[in-house]
């Protein structure tokens with residue numbers, strides 16, 4: 251007798267649920283090193299699907315992959331003032347190697363700007379060397395005090411793109427192209443609607459001129475960052491002396507971008523879409539999109555499943571046949587629900603004789619009768635419907651939890667109760683931003699890309715303000 255894997259209810263205890271569901275669906279496990287995380291095969295397959303999607307999109311823009319070392323000389327990090335101030339508190343530093351004290355300590359990369367740009371200064375000489383478009387798929391270490399599986403771990407996986415351009419505008423255009431790729435990725439692949447815009451001076455990446463960010467609202471009313479694209483201006487170019495000779499033979503500094511998507515988004519989709527029964531994975535990212543569960547296990551039924559599954563595989567659907575003899579049908583249903591497989595295909599002996607089968611949607615529980623001749627088109631249609639439904643569900647939730655607010659009293663009340671986004675005028679004075687954060691835990695999230703200038707007064711200090719910003723408590 252196999253016991254069902256019990257998890258806390260999301261509707262009752264979302265924090266416990268989040269951890270339970272990750273551990274029991276076998277996405278990840280705790281590691282012997284505090285704050286670090288073991289990504290298990292099921293979780294890693296999701297990351298591989300993310301990699302495959304993004305890698306293709308980056309390459310379409312002409313970006314090439316490369317690799318730079320894990321270790322960064324401390325002096326490199328210190329060359330850009332804001333950058334080192336931003337990252338110092340989270341650095342892991344190597345002081346010894348091969349049994350000897352190192353002449354210069356090495357930081358374990360928290361991000362690779364400094365080690366890459368030291369090299370860029372050698373590689374870039376002429377306007378012909380631009381643009382330089384590189385991406386790294388690697389791990390980074392940020393020594394976090396409080397950690398949370400996928401969302402905040404001391405070590406995580408990501409891609410970091412680093413480009414150099416001839417002009418400010420070229421860099422800005424590129425940073426925005428990446429932003430578009432991330433927007434489509436978040437919305438169409440992860441089924442998670444995002445707000446897209448600029449970060450405030452205080453919230454931007456240390457060393458950036460402009461930080462563009464994508465933000466999603468989680469069911470607990472807190473926002474989560476779903477990717478960032480930074481216009482670095484010429485800040486690093488000046489610190490690392492990355493110069494080129496333009497067509498007139500004049501020496502110029504380059505303009506740069508850096509951009510990243512991390513394993514954190516896996517945490518976001520777990521939280522965004524799951525329910526009391528476990529994960530619900532968006533079909534476009536699910537390692538298994540349809541799982542066959544034969545109601546009675548015998549050779550005839552298994553052959554039938556094989557035949558149909560081959561049809562589905564041919565049209566690019568990711569399938570699995572659960573042929574385990576030692577587990578009951580009920581146990582299997584429970585297991586695949588917990589793992590969030592979008593469609594369960596049930597096949598009984600009688601159904602097989604009539605060339606029928608049943609498709610069960612994970613998101614709604616709806617049962618759809620299908621036939622052998624129609625299973626391919628029915629599965630494709632349902633996968634699309636599930637993908638769309640997950641997106642629409644989140645979008646509805648976001649819209650219902652976005653509050654346009656003009657009084658600070660109302661602002662405070664919302665942040666103390668249901669949370670969500672607050673859309674309000676802010677004078678862009680960091681003092682007001684800091685006070686709001688101190689009193690409500692809400693931070694500025696973004697100024698929307700398409701924001702229009704308006705006449706208003708700051709929700710906090712009542713001084714004139716020209717734009718409404720989004721505020722929220724954030725992960």
Ligand SMILES: [Zn+2]
Pocket residue numbers: 676677678679682708709710711712713
């Ligand atoms: Zn103000």
